[in-house]
Amino acid sequence: MPNTQPIPVVLAGATGKTGSAVGKAVWDAHDMELAAAVARRHRGVSLGLLWGIPELTVTLTADLTEIDRDYAVLVDFTEPESAYPRLVEAISRGWDIVVGTTGFSRREREHLAELVESRQVGAAVIANFSLGAWVAERLAIEASRYLGQVEVIEGHHQTKKDRPSGTAKRMAELLADAMGRDVDSIPVHSIRLPGMVAHQAVVFGSSGQLITIRHDVHDRSAYAAGVLAAIRQVHTFRGRVVNDLGEILDPGRLRPDGP
Incomplete structure (x- = not known):
């Protein structure tokens, strides 16, 4: 062409x-x-x-x-x-x-x-074409080098059929690969509510502290x-x-x- x-x-x-x-x-x-x-x-x-x-x-x-x-x-x-x-x-x-x-x-x-x-x-x-989602993936992979306890929370509009979202599945897979774990060991929580567009948080926990990497899409x-x-x-x-x-x-x- x-x-x-x-x-x-x-x-x-x-x-x-x-x-x-x-x-x-x-x-x-x-x-x-x-x-x-x-x-x-x-x-x-x-x-x-x-x-x-x-x-x-x-x-x-x-x-x-x-x-x-x-x-x-x-x-x-x-x-x-x-x-x-x-x-x-x-x-x-x-x-x-x-x-x-x-x-x-x-x-x-x-x-x-x-x-x-x-x-x-x-x-x-590609599960998510936004730059912010890609940056969040890279930040989460870096954080996983130091923090071993992590869960993923994703939320979308109530009409979205797949649960969890493709973005959340990919995040769990990337974290599992980076941490040398089975993907099923990374909990993923889904929310489907009116008023949402596309939202995801990756929450790392350690003694006395939390780190949250969050990405929100307000407009497609x-x-x-x-x-x-x-x-x-x-x-x-x-x-x-x-x-x-x-x-x-x-x-x-x-x-x-x-x-």
């Missing part, structure tokens, strides 16, 4: 809260083309009408079979049940994928990785910069799945040793 051409993006989940925030950022990006959008319940509706952008003429489709593109980056912020077959189809077409959807089974993740390697496409499958625009960076770089990840946002944002000199 020539570097001088806008990157064609197909957005799945365009009518969701996160999908729409990410999609508007794609629409505004000078080096990207919002080529198509998928939202099954709004098939045939103008996306510009839903977003209040009259000059946006993309019409929503029900699935990828209605999209005639040799290449695109599929950006998916939906639910695992609908996302999985769509991702399989996109990879089979030779498209790269950027995925913020969470809740896939281990077997589904393994199968997607196998397909990515087989088709030699790029994949960024927090994910946009990470997603745009992933879209721009995903084609370079041929044959592999990237799960660490640090590989994309790559403030390398600031990154401590560790996973």
Whole structure:
């Protein structure tokens, strides 16, 4: 794909809260083309009408079979049940994928990785695309070198289906790896309440003291910069799945040793 051409993006989940925030950022990006959008319940509706952008003429489709593109980056912020077959189809077409959807089974993740390697496409499958979440991961890994007792608390809006969140699962996995423990030994607590967007605290305890590393997302625009960076770089990840946002944002000199 020539570097001088806008990157064609197909957005799945365009009518969701996160999908729409990410999609508007794609629409505004000078080096990207919002080529198509998928939202099954709004098939045939103008996306510009839903977003209040009259000059946006993309019409929503029900699935990828209605999209005639040799290449695109599929950006998916939906639910695992609908996302999985769509991702399989996109990879089979030779498209790269950027995925913020969470809740896939281990077997589904393994199968997607196998397909990515087989088709030699790029994949960024990341639980949380915000810079703050990545920084919190690095801080927690550093703290785990000195404090051995830790628990994770995460909270989301009441409509979020997966529990615990993908972000919390990843945090527990990173801590377990850093501390040489089984992931099941890291307690994770979930809260689902109206008024929440996305919140996580990692609490370390030691004699007479606590350390809390907390990250709060109050607006879904927090994910946009990470997603745009992933879209721009995903084609370079041929044959592999990237799960660490640090590989994309790559403030390398600031990154401590560790996973």
